[in-house]
Amino acid sequence: MTDAPANSQNMVSDSALDDAMKAKRKKFLGFFALILILAAILYAIWALFFNHSVSTDNAYVGAETAQITSMVSGQVAEVLVKDTQQVKQGDVLVRIDERDAKIQLAQAQAELAKAQRQYKQSQANSSSLNSQVGVHNDEIISAQAQVNKAQADFDRAVLELKRRNELAVSGAISKEELSKAQSAVSTAKASLDLAQAGLAQATSSRKAAESTLAANEALIQGVNEASTPDVLVAKAHLDQATLDLERTVIRAPVDGVVARRNIQIGQRVAPGTVMMSVVPISALYVDANFKESQLAKVKTEQKVTLSADLYGDDVVYHGVVQGFSGGTGSAFALIPAQNATGNWIKVVQRLPVRITLDPKELAEHPLRVGLSMQVNIDLASK
Known part of the structure; x- marks a missing residue:
């Protein structure tokens, strides 16, 4: 009879224990739900009001060496x-x-002087050739006079021979006189041919002188001593020799x-x-390699704060986003990645962002090419 009350008492205590456990579980779940709600609210506040920057420590100092x-x-x-x-x-x-360069300079100076003298000589030759053409003109006039005289002598001899032939028919003159008239015609003809040959020679000489004059004039026509081609070439050689010496x-x-x-x-x-x-340590820049997922809001001219591992967080540099690289680091690698394979695994790519630094801050705290930097871009800045 004593077992029944004991069992009843045990059942009551187990039920009370279960109710207590349920109350604790419900309280814990409510507390956990409250934490999740608070976390969501804090994340929303951070995303709306405080998420205005992106940062990376994959950044290095560079320079246009x-x-x-x-x-x-x-x-x-x-x-x-x-x-x-x-x-x-x-x-x-x-x-x-510099001794070889000085020798080349002296040679170039001599070439220029030679070209200038050649131009002056060409000018003098033109005057001389003009005089020669004038002389040949006088020779042609003289030769033409000789031809005219010889022609007149020939015509007169022919006329005398004709009269002698008419008189010879009637026997008025001797054969000796007729023979002399015929010889006179032959002599006059030879003199005429000689005079004509002299005229032709004088004409040819004048043409030769005129051709030489034309060729010489072609060298100096439309130019002066400073602009003639040979002088210009010599001046160019002199300039090159002077530059090589410098x-x-x-x-x-x-x-x-x-x-x-x-x-x-x-x-x-x-x-x-x-x-x-x-x-040029006064004109250094930073190439910051940001993940592609970080760059959606990054624009040029945005303000940047930086710190170097060399000085630590106590020294802060200020810069500006200058621009973006034309491709990711893997795109310009010596052996570009080949993703068209069955074993492809997606890798987040990084794009270099060029950041210019304040020259005054660089002067106060100098940097060197290749140093590591911590970069933070203010997305809210202009």
């Missing part, structure tokens, strides 16, 4: 800089032996720091030989 190359061939006479040395624009970096002294094209110097005194260089590089 100036390569110093030789423009002339020759032996290096002097190297005035070392690696890590700071230089200013116009500072002398390297001197190449190029034996190699100067820094920009302000910066010398890097990768690989030239030594006594080394012979050829045009195009790379001697060193000058890194």
